[in-house]
Amino acid sequence: MTNPAETVELYWRQGRKIKRAASGWLSGNAPCCIHNGESPDKRSRGGLKVTDQGWSWHCFNCGFTASFIIGRNLSFKARRLLTWLNVPQEEIERINLESLKHKSMAGILDDRQRTAQTLQGIEFEDRDLPPDFSLVDQNTPIHWQYLRDRYAPEDYPYGMIAGEPGDKFRRRQGVIIPFTYDGRIVGHTRRFFDDHNPRYIHDIQPGYVFGTDLQQADWQHVLVMEGVFDALSISGLAVLHAEINDAQARLIRSLSREITVVPDQDEAGMKLVDRAIELGWAVSIPEWPANCKDVNDAVKLYGRLGALLTIMQARETSKIKIEIRKKKLAQRLRS
């Protein structure tokens, strides 16, 4: 009996050239586009990642996305993709049955969390990635290296911004980071390599928090930070600006974890501290060296585990102690 997640890859490979990136993402011609009013994909714009837990599909030609998690029913979109790949109907039903046999405790808890989120109106609509989106891999060394230097996990579907031809200084080259929620693409951000403003251009929905898909089911803690690379480098959440609005707070609460806010160590970060106190959340302001301004810097300096240790050691839950740490930070910033 094959793993119910494997079928999609087996059928996709039939008669197609499929390449595997180091990140584990497979790319090849997509079967979906002709069913979505687009011309057939001839440029390998289909992306598939298969794990023991399921699979995720993104088409960078027509924008079609689908995912499958073992333990759950096949979604409508996952069924469509399998049909387009010529998986027979009875095979699709078999995959579904096989999947439900794996329904684990974690899956049930997950469902409960999702029901709670739906009841609270936490929903995001599917969004298309920019039409020029193409995946970053080792064949795009400048983009690949940038992501490595920022300690971004390799198994995330980053896109590249090629920049203007003849632009020696690579002014407008950069990367695109898809925003996902529940395995679906619901927005993205562009991060340009040069440090001119704006460094980021977001396509973001109200109340969105980046990084919920980076959380494991059995984790008890969650870190809340400002930036997308902070979140990527330590598997935390990013609120994407120096404030936490009410909808974001609801979403973060709905994860039912111990919440710790880790502000950037600058003026804007202080605002985030005040908001965390208001929300009754823990705050961590580690005494990092002066050149270390945020979690991503700390991960570069100490490694992922080292950074996490500095964060957990400096974690404060009492309002008074948080205020003391904040004052100390203010002094450090002035000196």
Ligand SMILES: [Zn+2]
């Ligand atoms: Zn497509």
